[in-house]
Amino acid sequence: MAGYLLKNCAAVITDDGAGPVVRRNVDLLTDGPAIRAIGSNLAGKDLPEETITQDASGWFVYPGLVNTHHHFFQCFVRNRAELDWTKLSVIEWLDRIYPIFSRLTEDCFYHSSTTAMAELIKHGCTTAFDHQYNFPRHAGRRIVDQQFEAADLLGMRFHAGRGGNTLPKSEGSTIPDAMLETTDEFIGDCERLIDSYHDADRFSMRQVVVSPCQPVNSYRETFVESVRLARDRGVFLHTHVGEGESAVMEARTGRRTVDYLEEMGFSGPDTFYAHCWELTHDELRKMAASGTGVSHCPEPVYLVGAEVTDIPAMTAFGLRVGLGCDGAASNDNSNLMHCLHSAYMLQCLVSSTRQYPVPPPVDFLGFGTTGGASLLGRSDIGRLSPGMAADLFAIDTRRMDYVGTRHDPLSLIARVGIGSTTDMTMINGRIVWQNGEFPGLDEERLCAEAEAALATIAF
Numbered sequence: 531m532a533g534y535l536l537k538n539c540a541a542v543i544t545d546d547g548a549g550p551v552v553r554r555n556v557d558l559l560t561d562g563p564a565i566r567a568i569g570s571n572l573a574g575k576d577l578p579e580e581t582i583t584q585d586a587s588g589w590f591v592y593p594g595l596v597n598t599h600h601h602f603f604q605c606f607v608r609n610r611a612e613l614d615w616t617k618l619s620v621i622e623w624l625d626r627i628y629p630i631f632s633r634l635t636e637d638c639f640y641h642s643s644t645t646a647m648a649e650l651i652k653h654g655c656t657t658a659f660d661h662q663y664n665f666p667r668h669a670g671r672r673i674v675d676q677q678f679e680a681a682d683l684l685g686m687r688f689h690a691g692r693g694g695n696t697l698p699k700s701e702g703s704t705i706p707d708a709m710l711e712t713t714d715e716f717i718g719d720c721e722r723l724i725d726s727y728h729d730a731d732r733f734s735m736r737q738v739v740v741s742p743c744q745p746v747n748s749y750r751e752t753f754v755e756s757v758r759l760a761r762d763r764g765v766f767l768h769t770h771v772g773e774g775e776s777a778v779m780e781a782r783t784g785r786r787t788v789d790y791l792e793e794m795g796f797s798g799p800d801t802f803y804a805h806c807w808e809l810t811h812d813e814l815r816k817m818a819a820s821g822t823g824v825s826h827c828p829e830p831v832y833l834v835g836a837e838v839t840d841i842p843a844m845t846a847f848g849l850r851v852g853l854g855c856d857g858a859a860s861n862d863n864s865n866l867m868h869c870l871h872s873a874y875m876l877q878c879l880v881s882s883t884r885q886y887p888v889p890p891p892v893d894f895l896g897f898g899t900t901g902g903a904s905l906l907g908r909s910d911i912g913r914l915s916p917g918m919a920a921d922l923f924a925i926d927t928r929r930m931d932y933v934g935t936r937h938d939p940l941s942l943i944a945r946v947g948i949g950s951t952t953d954m955t956m957i958n959g960r961i962v963w964q965n966g967e968f969p970g971l972d973e974e975r976l977c978a979e980a981e982a983a984l985a986t987i988a989f
């Protein structure tokens with residue numbers, strides 16, 4: 531694979547491990563999947579013959595964003611007035627949305643994945659974790675396999691969270707019985723996916739995360755077996771926590787969710803929870819002590835009208851925080867760049883009610899990059915430095931949008947926001963989006979195929 535010389539970048543956000551630093555008027559050179567050098571006048575040095583030079587004047591070059599929570603399949607239920615959270619109780623909403631989810635076909639899972647990943651890439655996301663917990667029996671057993679194929683097509687670095695639900699409605703679940711699996715089926719398919727796809731090597735493009743959907747909708751045994759499997763195979767663990775279920779869990783098990791999970795070992799540096807918006811400071815301290823991470827999804831907080839996640843306390847206690855879009859059932863976009871901006875704005879909104887100060891905008895860039903990489907256990911992504919993966923995006927700042935903002939590239943995304951797609955997104959040393967196109971792919975055709983798949987489940 532040819533390397534790229536991004537020549538004369540207006541700014542590159544570098545990080546050698548001690549925190550982000552802005553370097554002005556430098557070149558960035560890639561070599562295969564990795565960054566080879568960042569510095570002045572690299573063109574004057576010995577470059578491999580096949581290196582492609584790209585004029586990067588005016589470009590701010592950032593590390594690629596890392597999405598740590600999503601449900602790609604939900605892209606097929608976007609922008610629906612009949613699913614308005616402000617007009618429905620949770621039960622009414624579940625009763626409307628699950629019949630739709632249960633109709634999705636294998637094709638729908640593939641095309642909803644291309645839909646979500648295309649939008650993610652256009653907005654600077656280079657690694658995506660998806661929490662796929664919907665396995666209608668008629669859709670077959672190769673849903674996650676389809677997602678790996680979709681990621682391959684677009685060139686996205688993909689961590690597949692194999693979700694699942696095992697508890698019947700008669701025992702307190704909110705999931706229709708027709709969508710349940712047994713613990714053995716769930717664990718068996720996790721094992722199959724790990725055997726078939728999980729690659730733990732540096733610059734890996736495919737990993738598997740054992741991700742039972744949420745404690746309220748599965749038997750305890752499902753979580754115990756998930757811990758056993760993940761630790762045995764050296765893969766990560768993920769689930770939803772603190773999104774309104776803690777009191778239900780306490781009534782059912784005698785423990786709120788954080789204690790319930792910690793008691794069975796579903797916590798630690800290899801574990802990250804989505805949301806955590808209703809957790810107490812004591813619970814957050816426990817998570818910090820065990821090294822458990824949080825995927826903060828700000829936009830569902832707006833749409834669902836949830837309690838605002840206490841990011842200042844999380845960072846004060848030393849929790850690892852990453853960002854996620856979440857699925858379209860509670861966030862209609864797959865734009866992590868937008869989420870990074872809204873995450874900062876959301877904390878500012880409630881800052882006067884907080885015990886701890888809102889972290890500065892640059893820390894939110896950190897949540898979206900190094901924070902996400904840490905949650906996924908990746909030491910090779912999230913930062914721009916020689917030897918790290920060439921996962922990055924560029925914004926041409928020679929536009930009216932950026933007048934008066936260019937003095938502080940570190941705060942730009944969180945504080946100002948980026949209203950357009952990137953000018954270029956590179957993943958693993960390959961340009962996957964540039965000048966409004968996915969090189970080698972026909973976006974109009976991808977779009978038509980996705981709409982055709984969606985039309986088959988007309989609702």
Ligand SMILES: [Zn+2]
Pocket residue numbers: 599600601661770804856857
């Ligand atoms: Zn979710």
